[in-house]
Amino acid sequence: MDFYRYHGLGNDYLVMDPNKTQINLTPDAIRAICTAHFGEGSDGILYGPFESDGTLTFHIYNPDGGEAEKSGNGVRIFTRYLIDAGYRKIGEPFEIVTKGGVVRCLVIDKETHLQIEMGTATFPMAPAIEVDGVTYQTTCVSMGNPHCVIPVDDVTAELAKQIGPQIENHSLFPNRTNMQILKVLDRQNIQIEIWERGAGYTLASGSSSCAAAAAARKLGLVDEQVTVHMAGGTLQIKIGDDYGIEMIGPVAAVSSGNFAEEFVRTFDQPHAVGYLSK
Ligand SMILES: N[C@H](CCC[C@H](N)C(=O)O)C(=O)O
Numbered sequence: 001m002d003f004y005r006y007h008g009l010g011n012d013y014l015v016m017d018p019n020k021t022q023i024n025l026t027p028d029a030i031r032a033i034c035t036a037h038f039g040e041g042s043d044g045i046l047y048g049p050f051e052s053d054g055t056l057t058f059h060i061y062n063p064d065g066g067e068a069e070k071s072g073n074g075v076r077i078f079t080r081y082l083i084d085a086g087y088r089k090i091g092e093p094f095e096i097v098t099k100g101g102v103v104r105c106l107v108i109d110k111e112t113h114l115q116i117e118m119g120t121a122t123f124p125m126a127p128a129i130e131v132d133g134v135t136y137q138t139t140c141v142s143m144g145n146p147h148c149v150i151p152v153d154d155v156t157a158e159l160a161k162q163i164g165p166q167i168e169n170h171s172l173f174p175n176r177t178n179m180q181i182l183k184v185l186d187r188q189n190i191q192i193e194i195w196e197r198g199a200g201y202t203l204a205s206g207s208s209s210c211a212a213a214a215a216a217r218k219l220g221l222v223d224e225q226v227t228v229h230m231a232g233g234t235l236q237i238k239i240g241d242d243y244g245i246e247m248i249g250p251v252a253a254v255s256s257g258n259f260a261e262e263f264v265r266t267f268d269q270p271h272a273v274g275y276l277s278k
Pocket residue numbers: 011062067068069070071072073074145146178196197198199202204205206207208
């Protein structure tokens with residue numbers, strides 16, 4: 001089987017397992033696969049598992065063909081795949097090594113309750129950034145991958161799509177960045193809309209939820225337990241005193257399938273980024 005489709009709150013991924021598919025995942029192949037309508041369409045590809053001397057890892061690819069250090073929905077989805085494929089068991093905690101650090105996974109219920117220790121949030125800078133003549137106060141957060149959290153009065157998808165590309169590619173961020181516009185609803189609830197590095201607008205993002213909750217906590221605006229409200233649904237985030245972050249949320253399985261031979265033949269042709277058409 002070439003791929004297994006899952007989503008986390010509408011942030012969809014294809015899991016591709018090297019033990020089950022021989023597809024060579026070049027950047028052009030990733031862009032072709034993730035492009036909606038012309039390809040399978042997805043917010044990214046999770047490629048693994050790779051296990052050696054007890055260490056388990058996988059790759060997180062964005063639709064633009066780049067590789068991300070971490071993905072919260074991606075880790076929950078890959079954790080679910082490891083259960084579905086029999087690599088790991090429900091109720092037994094295990095670690096996954098990502099490029100953005102080690103995460104610790106525990107599946108209580110494989111559809112509704114996947115619990116991930118996402119690592120420690122750090123705060124590299126808090127610059128004011130001007131976009132379209134408006135100056136935004138930001139709090140930058142690393143969850144292993146980069147985030148720029150921007151408090152605003154009115155969180156809309158339109159605003160995220162308007163300023164997201166300019167923030168993503170701003171010169172302050174040598175590796176680009178994910179962006180979240182944030183509204184604190186009360187001390188236990190925040191609302192975000194997201195523009196992802198290398199993926200564009202998404203309905204939900206786990207590492208974004210962790211970053212936005214950590215930023216709100218850093219600013220003294222929320223308690224240690226926060227519900228993050230996104231277009232695709234909600235995640236439960238717990239922020240430790242040391243800014244160690246725990247994320248709890250669902251995963252839904254959708255489908256599995258194989259790519260047509262004539263589609264695979266296009267993988268060695270140049271493919272532009274397809275998600276901007278979303
Ligand atoms: N686009 C992100 C990776 C996926 C993040 C998001 N899908 C999540 O659930 O954390 C990045 O380049 O860092």
